Amino acid sequence: MRSKGKGKKKSQPENERTDIIEKIDMNNDRLFAYYRAQKIVPAQEWEEFVESLRQHLPTTFRVAGSRQTANTLSALIEDIHVPALSDVVFEDLKIPPPVQITWYPDGLAWQFNVPKKVLRKSPEFKKFHSFLVFETEVGNISRQEAVSMIPPLFLEVEPHQKVMDMCAAPGSKTAQILEALHARDTVTSSSIPSGLLIANDSDSKRTHLLIHQSARLPSPALMVTNLDASNYPSIRVPVTRGGKSEFVPLRFDRILCDVPCSGDGTIRKNMGIWKSWQPMDGNGLHSLQVRILLRAMKMLNDDGRIVYSTCSLNPVENEAVVAEALNLSPAFELVDVSSQHAQLKRRPGLTSWRATGDKTCLRTFESYEEFLASSLDEGVKGKLSAGHWPPTNAQALHLHRCMRIYPHLQDTGGFFVAVLQKKVPLDQINGRDRKREASKSPEPADVKRPRLETHVLQAATFDNGNTETSSNDEQPIDVINNHPSKSRPPMLDGVFKENPYTYLGHNDAIVQSCIRELQITSAFPVHNILVRNPDGAAAKSLYISNDIVKTIIVNNSYERLRLTSAGTKVFAKQEVGKGSEAQFRVLGEGLPVVLPYLKAEAIIIANISSLHIFLESPYPLCTRFDNDFQQKIEVRSIGSHVVRFVAETNDDASLTHDLILPIWRSKISLALMIDKKSKSALSLRVFSRDITSTLSSSRDVIS
Numbered sequence: 001m002r003s004k005g006k007g008k009k010k011s012q013p014e015n016e017r018t019d020i021i022e023k024i025d026m027n028n029d030r031l032f033a034y035y036r037a038q039k040i041v042p043a044q045e046w047e048e049f050v051e052s053l054r055q056h057l058p059t060t061f062r063v064a065g066s067r068q069t070a071n072t073l074s075a076l077i078e079d080i081h082v083p084a085l086s087d088v089v090f091e092d093l094k095i096p097p098p099v100q101i102t103w104y105p106d107g108l109a110w111q112f113n114v115p116k117k118v119l120r121k122s123p124e125f126k127k128f129h130s131f132l133v134f135e136t137e138v139g140n141i142s143r144q145e146a147v148s149m150i151p152p153l154f155l156e157v158e159p160h161q162k163v164m165d166m167c168a169a170p171g172s173k174t175a176q177i178l179e180a181l182h183a184r185d186t187v188t189s190s191s192i193p194s195g196l197l198i199a200n201d202s203d204s205k206r207t208h209l210l211i212h213q214s215a216r217l218p219s220p221a222l223m224v225t226n227l228d229a230s231n232y233p234s235i236r237v238p239v240t241r242g243g244k245s246e247f248v249p250l251r252f253d254r255i256l257c258d259v260p261c262s263g264d265g266t267i268r269k270n271m272g273i274w275k276s277w278q279p280m281d282g283n284g285l286h287s288l289q290v291r292i293l294l295r296a297m298k299m300l301n302d303d304g305r306i307v308y309s310t311c312s313l314n315p316v317e318n319e320a321v322v323a324e325a326l327n328l329s330p331a332f333e334l335v336d337v338s339s340q341h342a343q344l345k346r347r348p349g350l351t352s353w354r355a356t357g358d359k360t361c362l363r364t365f366e367s368y369e370e371f372l373a374s375s376l377d378e379g380v381k382g383k384l385s386a387g388h389w390p391p392t393n394a395q396a397l398h399l400h401r402c403m404r405i406y407p408h409l410q411d412t413g414g415f416f417v418a419v420l421q422k423k424v425p426l427d428q429i430n431g432r433d434r435k436r437e438a439s440k441s442p443e444p445a446d447v448k449r450p451r452l453e454t455h456v457l458q459a460a461t462f463d464n465g466n467t468e469t470s471s472n473d474e475q476p477i478d479v480i481n482n483h484p485s486k487s488r489p490p491m492l493d494g495v496f497k498e499n500p501y502t503y504l505g506h507n508d509a510i511v512q513s514c515i516r517e518l519q520i521t522s523a524f525p526v527h528n529i530l531v532r533n534p535d536g537a538a539a540k541s542l543y544i545s546n547d548i549v550k551t552i553i554v555n556n557s558y559e560r561l562r563l564t565s566a567g568t569k570v571f572a573k574q575e576v577g578k579g580s581e582a583q584f585r586v587l588g589e590g591l592p593v594v595l596p597y598l599k600a601e602a603i604i605i606a607n608i609s610s611l612h613i614f615l616e617s618p619y620p621l622c623t624r625f626d627n628d629f630q631q632k633i634e635v636r637s638i639g640s641h642v643v644r645f646v647a648e649t650n651d652d653a654s655l656t657h658d659l660i661l662p663i664w665r666s667k668i669s670l671a672l673m674i675d676k677k678s679k680s681a682l683s684l685r686v687f688s689r690d691i692t693s694t695l696s697s698s699r700d701v702i703s
């Protein structure tokens with residue numbers, strides 16, 4: 001299963017890896033027989049298709065779209081790195097430079113295909129490689145398979161939308177969605193989007209990976225949950241209707257179902273699949289995939305959109321899942337997206353395919369009936385259902401509107417994407433369908449959708465308890481149980497050990513000291529500051545969420561949601577040495593959120609020479625800076641401050657836009673409060689070399 005990273009043994013050195021196989025061994029009779037039977041490509045393309053599976057997959061990466069640095073970085077790659085890499089000859093071979101992926105918007109995705117040896121030994125590529133490594137570490141670049149970038153493009157997320165990423169870990173698509181939510185961020189500061197992203201994964205270890213990844217784009221709009229997506233509980237939110245407050249299930253505008261799959265589309269990367277592939281991998285996942293998609297359909301807004309995707313080529317995990325879900329939820333249809341992202345080469349979804357339980361794949365079956373009548377083992381017969389086969393209405397379902405991406409089309413992995421939406425409002429579908437819908441849907445057809453309250457209702461007479469029945473079928477919209485029954489959180493892969501979330505009051509002493517010391521204006525949403533402990537006691541870190549995240553947290557049990565992370569860290573405790581009381585400082589990752597609320601006089605203006613000094617030394621003495629900066633800093637108190645380094649280009653350096661960073665002032669020295677890797681990345685970008693000291697600063701005690 002792709003989700004378990006099958007076939008890839010990351011920790012082993014290359015010469016010990018068992019999944020690196022010779023081209024001659026890149027054969028699997030079962031796989032070939034199965035896919036020939038599916039006619040996934042025309043017969044005359046078969047050899048080209050199979051040969052493409054045996055080719056080394058190019059390295060692809062994305063410049064993070066909404067980041068301050070996106071344009072700078074793109075220009076840097078285009079204007080500096082590409083020319084520097086254009087004439088590289090290695091062992092008499094001309095090595096091609098990176099190229100932009102044509103179908104990705106704004107030229108923000110790139111690919112190159114060079115042997116590892118070249119990356120290690122060619123000085124030009126070595127330099128480019130370390131640039132990529134640093135920028136990846138700080139979140140400005142995301143290494144991501146080209147095909148994996150496709151689903152979020154078709155999701156078309158806007159900053160105000162409520163989005164659910166049902167199977168999100170390790171989080172490459174989550175990052176893209178976050179970037180779309182933050183599309184209005186400016187060069188130097190982050191807007192707080194009114195929308196929401198819930199990134200969920202049933203594997204708790206992988207949710208932590210997800211949190212780590214998404215920390216690269218800190219967002220007050222993000223929540224991470226650790227639940228089985230096929231059984232995702234209703235989240236209740238307060239609404240006001242007819243002057244009365246009540247609770248309704250939260251509906252999403254966009255849902256991504258990037259479901260667990262057999263992953264055979266990744267065979268160019270996960271070469272273990274050449275040996276292990278067999279048809280039961282996909283057969284076994286079909287039912288879970290259907291249930292996840294059905295659950296998404298239940299949680300979608302009437303005018304919402306679902307993207308279902310897999311990195312498998314198997315119709316049983318793709319068209320069969322979509323067809324079964326559409327037949328079970330006839331209010332939905334496939335969206336024709338053939339004219340969107342037209343440069344992306346694709347093939348239409350299949351309308352006929354042949355499933356099998358025969359491990360050799362020598363026999364495949366046209367229909368479930370034929371399969372049942374076969375001489376195959378009865379045990380195997382029990383493992384497949386009619387849903388594994390094309391339904392009789394396959395054409396009517398417009399399955400050709402699904403997208404199949406094949407490796408030979410544009411030198412990528414294999415992928416499948418389907419875009420679904422509700423056909424028409426419920427009150428417009430014919431009587432028969434309406435009746436059937438009404439029995440399934442929680443909402444009466446003629447009820448106008450109520451407005452979600454953006455503030456937390458006083459009706460927080462509700463505690464954080466579970467308000468649902470044990471089933472996740474949503475209840476009628478106005479009959480949500482107001483009397484919570486304390487049910488235990490579902491046991492997935494272990495006890496849920498996360499800390500609860502507590503919002504601090506406006507008058508909280510720590511919040512007030514942060515506001516005072518940092519000169520934050522009264523417009524700052526202090527009511528959305530939270531800590532991770534039960535009683536809001538003095539904490540090491542303060543987080544901020546947006547309104548809708550707060551609404552969800554205050555009105556739902558965090559244990560029931562297995563809420564693993566919410567919002568983003570903005571302030572952290574800073575030890576200042578023995579005998580002195582700890583203070584709080586603004587974090588680099590939180591600064592973009594705080595920045596719009598800083599009083600103008602709070603920001604200290606500095607030049608590029610000061611930046612050089614800050615990067616060169618972890619704790620430069622105040623006296624090392626020029627007179628102008630010294631004077632500005634001398635009048636400041638000991639503690640957390642914010643500096644604006646003004647854009648400037650000279651012979652040695654190029655700072656293309658103003659940079660705003662946190663610093664710490666102690667008695668006689670200063671420190672730039674970003675971590676060592678961010679400093680190195682910044683140094684490479686501005687001074688074209690790493691001038692940073694090997695000592696780190698931001699985590700150390702400052703005396």
Ligand SMILES: C[S@@+](CC[C@H](N)C(=O)[O-])C[C@H]1O[C@@H](n2cnc3c(N)ncnc32)[C@H](O)[C@@H]1O
Nearest residue numbers: 003167168170171172173202203228229258260
């Ligand atoms: C294909 S991967 C998702 C990749 C991810 N969307 C990305 O772009 O980085 C599928 C994920 O589904 C998770 N998963 C498996 N079964 C699940 C379930 N029942 N509910 C939620 N997540 C599940 C796996 O742990 C795995 O992380």
